[in-house]
Amino acid sequence: MKRSFFISVFFFAFLSLHAQNAWKRVPGTIATPWADSVDPKHVLDTYPRPQLQREQWTNLNGLWDYAILPKTAEQNIPATYQGQLLVPFAVESSLSGAGKTVGKDSILWYHTVLQLTNPKNKQRTLLHFGAVDWQATIYVNGKEVGSHEGGYDPFTVDISSALIKGSKQELAVRVWDPSDDGPQPRGKQVKKPAGIWYTPVTGIWQTVWLETVPETYITALRSTPDLDKATVTINAAIETLQPGDQLLVSAWNNKEKIAEYTGSETNITLHIPDPKTWSPDHPFLYDLQVSILRKSKLIDQVKGYFAMRKxxxxxxxxxxxxxxxxxxxxxxxxxxxxxxxxxxxxxxxxxxxxxxxxxxxxxxxxxxxxxxxxxxxxxxxxxxxxxxxxxxxxxxxxxxxxxxxxxxxxxxxxxxxxxxxxxxxxxxxxxxxxxxxxxxxxxxxxxxxxxxxxxxxxxxxxxxxxxxxxxxxxxxxxxxxxxxxxxxxxxxxxxxxxxxxxxxxxxxxxxxxxxxxxxxxxxxxxxxxxxxxxxxxxxxxxxxxxxxxxxxxxxxxxxxxxxxxxxxxxxxxxxxxxxxxxxxxxxxxxxxxxxxxxxxxxxxxxxxxx
CATH class of the missing domain: 3.20.20.80 (Glycosidases)
Structure with a gap:
């Protein structure tokens, strides 16, 4: 038993080391001083959403399988892949390890295996994408769980219903991006870079991550300051808020609580006494905490911040x-x-x-x-x-x-x-x-x-x-x-x-x-x-x-x-x-x-x- 365990640990350690050694930056272009410090095991692993922070999250950046297939081919999830690339670097980039072009006539497929068990007590498993350029369809264990069009905005897919027994879950992402052959926003990307126009960016280019949340959870926060009135209005978007649920909203000047609200409203105005203004010379930020309470029990809690500026x-x-x-x-x-x-x-x-x-x-x-x-x-x-x-x-x-x-x-x-x-x-x-x-x-x-x-x-x-x-x-x-x-x-x-x-x-x-x-x-x-x-x-x-x-x-x-x-x-x-x-x-x-x-x-x- 001990020998079997040792062999398993050694085998997976070998695979991990092999994968890390197999990845390297595509040569031929200049690189920044940080390129050599990119580690496939720890890629952009800082918390990706500063304005809606929770304690627990899982970074999915790293080496994923990929394949580039003709758009006219059968659109099923591929059975085999052409190699690995480093997410979240676009497939055209040197840091992806691929350095391949895609274009309007091809589809870029991603695949990875998640070590994830289905949470209990009606908790939800959310899969977050910082940005995918341009059209993305998401599959978990072969089931389509969501899609998104837009190369510059984050999106979230609830994958709870697609999770299966055990801890091994398969994730696949299908991406199509026509670059400058399509009408969609694409900035300065063109298929033939020249002058002020640059290399295309296809697929995942910001952090991919997982989060487990309760059935009732905060999906967004937005703060609007009114400096003249010395107030800030906090709007909280909440999924499946129940009758009787209360919001606890508090504003902080460092460790000092300066304003608080408890009630059922989701659009709350707080008075900020003697507000400290935010400016380039004095960029002061107030901390913000928002909680959902049900019969005095904490259901969900997030942290953010705001500034008093006009x-x-x-x-x-x-x-x-x-x-x-x-x-x-x-x-x-x-x-x-x-x-x-x-x-x-x-x-x-x-x-x-x-x-x-x-x-x-x-x-x-x-x-x-x-x-x-x-x-x-x-x-x-x-x-x-x-x-x-x-x-x-x-x-x-x-x-x-x-x-x-x-x-x-x-x-x-x-x-x-x-x-x-x-x-x-x-x-x-x-x-x-x-x-x-x-x-x-x-x-x-x-x-x-x-x-x-x-x-x-x-x-x-x-x-x-x-x-x-x-x-x-x-x-x-x-x-x-x-x-x-x-x-x-x-x-x-x-x-x-x-x-x-x-x-x-x-x-x-x-x-x-x-x-x-x-x-x-x-x-x-x-x-x-x-x-x-x-x-x-x-x-x-x-x-x-x-x-x-x-x-x-x-x-x-x-x-x-x-x-x-x-x-x-x-x-x-x-x-x-x-x-x-x-x-x-x-x-x-x-x-x-x-x-x-x-x-x-x-x-x-x-x-x-x-």
Whole structure:
């Protein structure tokens, strides 16, 4: 008996070691410093949902079987697989260990075995996906348990009914992603990368995890602060709430309880005495705890946080609308952040890597980031909340093809795209899901439904719907796109030098912002995606030459701020594939400008007033 046990343990240890040794990063591309620390046994194993935390969870990231099959083939779960890849890195990435393309004519299948027993006492087993691009169908023990369309929003499947006796449960995931051959949001992914367009991302690209919850459980929390009234409204979404159940909601300043509610309401307003405001200089977060009680017995409990901050626009002494933070003018300045990685594509190699970009952004003296046509994992926004970084959140673009006119000081021609009913439905569904998922993060202060007329359609309708869905934030209806007098912001793009919309034309109606400028390029040998033909809006020979040119841009920004500019976005945080206009190289190993001097010139912009 002991010998048999020893053999079994040895055998499984051997398989585990073999699997780990079998995986390796696909060679041929540059890599970040974190690539070598990726461990197939411990992949992105930090808690993935900071705004709805429970104590117990199981990380399913790791080596899964995969197969790429023709879309025309029989659609049954495959009996055999072609190899293993490392979840949650997209199959095209080097960190997946596969480095394969898929495309619209193929299906990507995943398979893994879960060590999981069916919970008792009517508990539910929830399978969570951070993001899967684009269309996913989930099977447990051969039974279809759910499906989802949308490459950027998290989704959950209750798999309780499909679990079988014993601890071995089989999970399969079918994924189809047409990339730029389909009408769905896909950001900058294209099947033939070139210029400002990048490698496709297919399949699972955020954490997959399991959670066991009671039959009655909290599914979502959203907090809405009202700084002027010193209140925060907490909305709790609850599955199968029973008559007589009570909610216990409490707000905490560190270890001090400052507000509490007990009752049957699921939409609760708490008074916050002498509120501490959240800002880039002082990013104070209050802790939040929500419990469900049944006859004084604890049924479910989650933890989160909120911030007391207000984003608005108001006229200055010249009648020009300005972007206000906590009722004061705050010039917002930051990089265009695309969130791409040479080794993980959409997915940072580690949690430390994910946070690194934000720490560097803060160290460079920026107080804002425009998250460009991509959505990040929840932990990215959590770190922005902690560090005090304002976020403009773009909707990932898709279904491109309409005309773009961007002229300083005048309205661009209204050339909204005539999308199909299918395309329109996909956009509405995914934008709503993205906004719902990101609503709890106080760092987000601006929603951006469109970028540069990339698939821009029904602009007035979309902007008004966005404003109605979330009145607590500002809406930038079309960043650098075809402009309409709708939303809170008018946003001009101009490369490389700064420019702004005319204050005398637009200033009384909307805040004036420069949504993109800069793009100064410097390829660094040994740190580029390809060895030649790299690209920037304007190229330089060395770092000092680059920085001196950057100073001319910030000098111009000072003039524009005095003329009424509320915000500016420099392109960009890092190089991306053949673009070499980042502050950092794509592998994050070189900062191209002197950090301290960069911090000084950037932070000087916040001291300028009209």
């Amino acid at each position: 984003i608005s626009i108001a006229p200055d002494s010249h009648g020009i609308q300005k972007m206000m933070l906590n009722n004061k003018f705050c010039f917002q300045y930051g990089p265009l952040d695309q969130g791409w990685w040479p080794d993980g594509l959409y997915t940072a190699p580690t949690d430390a890597a994910l946070k690194y970009d934000l720490l560097q952004t803060k160290a460079m003296g920026f107080n804002m980031i425009r998250k460009h046509v991509k959505v990040e994992p929840a932990r990215w926004y959590y770190y922005c909340d902690q560090l005090g970084i304002l976020v403009w959140q773009d909707m990932p673009s898709g279904d491109l093809g309409n005309h773009w006119e961007n002229r300083p000081g005048v309205l661009g021609r209204a050339t909204d795209k005539d999308r199909t009913p299918e395309s329109i439905a996909i956009y509405h569904r995914e934008w709503n899901h993205i906004m719902d998922a990101l609503y709890p993060f106080p760092c987000i202060v601006v929603w951006v439904p469109f970028n540069e007329a990339w698939g821009q359609f029904n602009t007035v309708e979309i902007a008004k719907e966005t404003m109605q869905k979330d009145p607590s934030r500002l809406v930038n209806s079309a960043s650098g796109g075809n402009f309409y007098t709708v939303g809170h912001i008018i946003d001009l793009h101009n490369y490389p030098d700064p420019a702004m919309p005319r204050p005398d034309v637009f200033g009384s109606r909307q805040a004036l912002v420069l949504g993109e400028f800069g793009g100064l390029g410097l390829p660094m040998e040994g740190h580029t995606w390809q060895s030649s033909k790299n690209w920037g809006y304007q190229s330089f020979k060395n770092r000092e030459e680059l920085f001196q040119r950057y100073l001319t841009l910030t000098d111009k920004l000072q003039e524009l701020i005095r003329a009424g500019l509320s915000a500016a976005v420099y392109t960009q945080t890092t190089d991306v594939e053949i673009e070499v206009n980042g502050f950092m190289t794509y592998d994050r190993k070189v900062l191209k400008m002197p950090l301290q001097r960069l911090h000084e010139v950037n932070t000087a912009l916040y001291k300028i007033h009209e």
